[in-house]
Amino acid sequence: MRQQLISNAAYHGAAVVLGVIGIVGFVFNACVIFIMIKDPQLRTPQNLILFNLAVSDFAVSLVGNPVTLAAAITKGWIFGQTICVMYGFFMGLFGISSITTLSVLAYDRYLMIRYPFSTRRLTNESAIYAIASIWVYAFIVTGPPLFGWSHYVNESADISCSVDWESGEYVSYVVFIFLFGFFIPVSIIFYSYINLFITVKRRASTNSFGQATKAEFRVAIMVVVMIIAFLISWTPYAVLALLIAFAGVQVSPIVSIILAIFAKSSICWNPIIYIGLNTQFRTAWKRFLKISNQMEGSKEGENFTRVSKMIVGKVDSVPSPNSTVEQYDTSPAITHWMAIDERENDSTGPYMFNLEMCNICKNKVLDITRPCDIGDVSL
Missing domain, CATH: 1.20.1070.10 (Rhodopsin 7-helix transmembrane proteins)
Structure with a gap:
């Protein structure tokens, strides 16, 4: 036993x-x-x-x-x-x-x-x-x-x-x-x-x-x-x-x-x-689970409202917040995409900008209507 x-x-x-x-x-x-x-x-x-x-x-x-x-x-x-x-x-x-x-x-x-x-x-x-x-x-x-x-x-x-x-x-x-x-x-x-x-x-x-x-x-x-x-x-x-x-x-x-x-x-x-x-x-x-999160969607829409494009040797103008920009073909050069975190300053009126490099792409077509990723983190 x-x-x-x-x-x-x-x-x-x-x-x-x-x-x-x-x-x-x-x-x-x-x-x-x-x-x-x-x-x-x-x-x-x-x-x-x-x-x-x-x-x-x-x-x-x-x-x-x-x-x-x-x-x-x-x-x-x-x-x-x-x-x-x-x-x-x-x-x-x-x-x-x-x-x-x-x-x-x-x-x-x-x-x-x-x-x-x-x-x-x-x-x-x-x-x-x-x-x-x-x-x-x-x-x-x-x-x-x-x-x-x-x-x-x-x-x-x-x-x-x-x-x-x-x-x-x-x-x-x-x-x-x-x-x-x-x-x-x-x-x-x-x-x-x-x-x-x-x-x-x-x-x-x-x-x-x-x-x-x-x-x-x-x-x-x-x-x-x-x-x-x-x-x-x-x-x-x-x-x-x-x-x-x-x-x-x-x-x-x-x-x-x-x-x-x-x-x-x-x-x-x-x-x-x-x-x-x-x-x-x-x-x-x-x-x-098809659960909508309206608060996160609203915040994403507010924060990701403007995008600037900076090409080596050439700087394009920043699109208007009201303009519709869906894609850029960046095949001619390396493009730096910078997400602009736009917030209104209640005391002064002007917008406060915080530029942060989002991604570095070469010979790719980027859809800027989607949030950028830094590594594995969505911004």
Whole structure:
């Protein structure tokens, strides 16, 4: 008869929490994946990286949570050693993929704000290469136990499997996975955001904090909230594993299972943050559900009322606010499109203008009746 490591009530409680995490993670991430596939306007390079994160979280809810839930219900691991190895590997793969994706997003946010008008932008093609590199990197970090460098074994009150932290037989791999799977991605994240906020502070002090930078900064805030949520979820578990591996700390199975479940909850937070802090996703849902937003439409009509065109070697006049301009063929030269944020000053009467470069196009026909995008941010 298999020995129970925790009480029946603890197993039942774990099953309930795992069930909630699995359902929320599955439904919310499925919604994010669906709307990103459904809405062409969300297919920006940065959103492709976000899509990869949603896929990784969705895979955990689809593959990992049902197995752990079944083990909690049956009060122990019932699937055998082969499934244990597969479970441990894929959960590690998806976890490393998630934190690596977050580090890529953080570094991209830093570059976007540090060099807002650089022509070397992240493109759909380079985003796909980045995603492929993320998965290759995650496999390099989590694959060695499949080939004999460490093992995947049962852990957390015998309801899940992970890397062998306790035996001390493969300390070198423990160092390897923490260095490349946690510390390096986290260091990239901190480097990116420290420099990002330094850049923002410098521009704010010189009054060069334009509309585009503000928009990108809002997206950067969304990414940093996602990173904080991930680190809050995973850091206690990571610290526990380090203490077990290097300090020989012994903890009760109930503490181990609580921290492991808390780490698994990270799959729920990202889609909530997408929808709560990303206006693109909210607008896409409204488009999909055919819900009109008259207030946003009115604001867009007021703010995006005039456009100036500046061609290298030639400056055209600014169209009248009442004129109808649908398209310009910019094939003869590089055209800088500048969105004019027009607001009336109640005290003085004249209009106040805030010019911000919107896009740099070459040999393209632009439709200026649609809002401009800076990176992945609609203005």
